[in-house]
Amino acid sequence: MAFAVPVWLAVQEELLAQNEADYGASSCFDTFDDEALFQLFHLSRPCILFIADAVRIRMKDAAPKKSQLPVDEMVMVALNYYAHGVSTTAVLQKAGLRQTDCPTTVVGTISGVIAGMSDVFISFPLTLDARTNVALKIEKFCGIPNVLGVLAPAHFKIRASPYEKDAFRSFINALGYTSVVSQIICDCDGNILSVEKCCVGGTFEQEMWDSSFKGREMQEDLHSPFWLIGGKGYHLSKHVLTPVSLPANNNEIRFNEAHAKILDVMQTTLDSMKRRFRLSMMHWCRKTY
Template sequence: MTFAGPVWLAVQEELLGHREEDCGSPSCFDHFDEEALFQMFHLTRPCIAFIADAVRIRMRTVALKKPLMSVDAMVMVALNYYAHGVSTAEVLQRVGLTQTDCPTAVVGTVSGVIAGMSDQFISFPLTSDARVSLAAKTEKLCGIPNVLGVLAPAHFKIRASPYEKDTFRSFVNTEGYTSVVSQVICDSDGNILSVEKCCVGSTCEQEMWESSFKGRQMEEELQGAFWVVGGTGYHLSKHVLTPVSGPANDKEIRFNVAHNKIHSVMRTTLGSMKRRFKCLMQLGFAQEGSLNKKSNIIKACSVLHNIAKKFSVPPPPSAGKIEPLHPGKQPSVPAEISAEALKARQQVIDDYFSVVSSSQDTKTNTTEEDV
């Protein structure tokens, strides 16, 4: 799982300790049977109980001016919004709210609290042994050694005012629609390892990587001699492994197939998130100078994605096409790639893809069952 075992156990212990205080207290979720719970929130009862307890603990350290309702009720409104992109009438009625009561304020509060939990539930492996183990799992999947995860820009649709032409254009991405973009790294199982930034959709992913905390950390080798796999919008470097442009022989073709196999895990992961949390399909109106609320929702859904995977909660069935990963914003002037990075990638190709191995096959598509 994304967060280390000791971290998970510590959180569990803290939650169990507080749960004894709340034992016997009725929850507003009790009114729903298992099927209705999943339809309303796309999560299971044990998973929801864990989330509610975690939020309750966090809220004890957050100074709220005047709580509108119980923590369970606030979590219910937020989870319902994440699942459907709107607050449904049944849930609002259950907690005594209407649309005119501005449930978005409740969603904003809970999103900020859950986003703040990312330090517990979203992280790279903390020890050298854990990193080696994670890289071994990736190598087993695709045949590429020393890879910790997949790096990609995650675009989320927004609405922007067309009357503010410069601002509107800044949100238009390479696919031609308005979005915000975050930098996401996931592992080969689809767990989120890192989520940073919330920028206008036209932002170049290489710029995000170079200015991101995780990018600086990896390029300074604080995570060790490991790669993350990136698409064509990134520059090949000592720690970002990109495909070969115009492969000239069989071993380079095999490498690109393997690269695509692990890279496709990100598409499946983001597709799973957007199916479970339909709010990510359309985040609503955005302004360039105030993206914090959008960032909190993206981070909150990333935290909940990891928790849902820990509880083995499947996403809802696919109900529509999920947009593919973006091809990347190409620089107007080709980047100069370091000879050291080219040599390192070539070494991987020569050592691992000169002959066909059991981990290298013609499959390039990763299904939900794979991750």
Template sequence: MAFPLPVWLAVQEELLGHGDSADCGAPCCFDDFDDEALFRMFHLTRPCIAFIADAIRIRMRTAGSEPSPLSVDAMVMLALNHYAHGVSSSEVLQRLGLSHTELAVVVISTVSEVIAGMTDQFISFPQTRDARADVALKAEKICGIPNVMGVLAPAHFKIRASAYRHEKSTFRSFVNCLGYSSVVSQIICDCDGNLLSVEHCCVGSTKEQEMWESSLKGREMENDLHGPYMVIGKIHQRLATTV
């Protein structure tokens, strides 16, 4: 069973190393934010953040991770803020009492590894004929188009890339069509928002068609390995179907 798109956004961070983790029963540190502030700081709703924190807490208990000076909620807060903005905001660092960026990197890396280890729980492409038919039937009821497996779209994740630290051509390759530096992944969701596929990260300037043609799911569907089904994607500002 797959889960909605926001759960998987955190996975796109590059894993930098290993760190400590915690399982702490402290009050939720997200309670100090109202809903508007939550979305501004983390680009997620309160129920989604609660789901992510609970999933990570259970995973850490199961894995028997070593103690950390931060509670699980605090670790999740730091990581989600970094994922949302490409850098840890001073407001979150001060709230958590962190003055050393090295510790922040370790915490973000630890949370990233935990979520990456739950890939199979959050991403599931229908493998059987009946499962694909069920997904396509739901989509047809919404859009009226038969044999649609899902929606294909790029997901951009902001990163810190500096023109002063990279060669000019390297820096420009990270700048996307929206004008900021990012890495981009190809994501397929069904009509309920469940993740069916998440493919490799590319530099932000990579074209959608180029990602599709080089992707595993793209090659599988071009070779009819999933039957007479298609995904719908928006390419070059026009609605198009990719078979």
């Protein structure tokens, strides 16, 4: 399943190997000024061009030889759809499409290519030195030692038809709206270290963690001796630190304050991502579940 998260990814090592002829070429984005670009795509010009270059490289191998649109225009349609959940008239006209045209195929193709690059730039610290460096930075940030990152569910709203309430009942989350949910781990700078387990919105955090790859790796002590910070939806365990439910002394109060400080980084990261990308998940869910 592909969704907005992979848009944050970039493939720097492949861009370095790109032919020089690709740089400086005219682009469909050139006709928009910087303000219009951000309104249409919620991204800056350098970021958009970076994504377009990365996708163009991968599309040489991943896409059919004959596409309906040039790669840049496909990227333009997809990024616009990610940002707003619908295709805007200005972008459709620039791509030579009509308002009645459905961009699902274009969005699906680009999403598949971008999602296929995720392992290049979403990476958990695998060596002891890397884990230690992350933990030291987090300790400096909030005061809690030996923490590798923040663990949390990321809910993405889906549009459920009122005529299909039974089919989408499992998608209703604890907040009362329909969603799909992924398990995300980030560091104290908001860098995403792990994304996995796209589940129906009604899935509990602990259930996702217990069945996730990272959960099993931590249980097997593959990343010891470190912790992850988790909210109230998780159980206190050997590798997940949750807040003290009823703090009884100053030490416990200070711990909860430090815990809340680092946990807030994840909330800020997710809020920023959701504001930037408003992609409707409905058609992806129909294909997946």
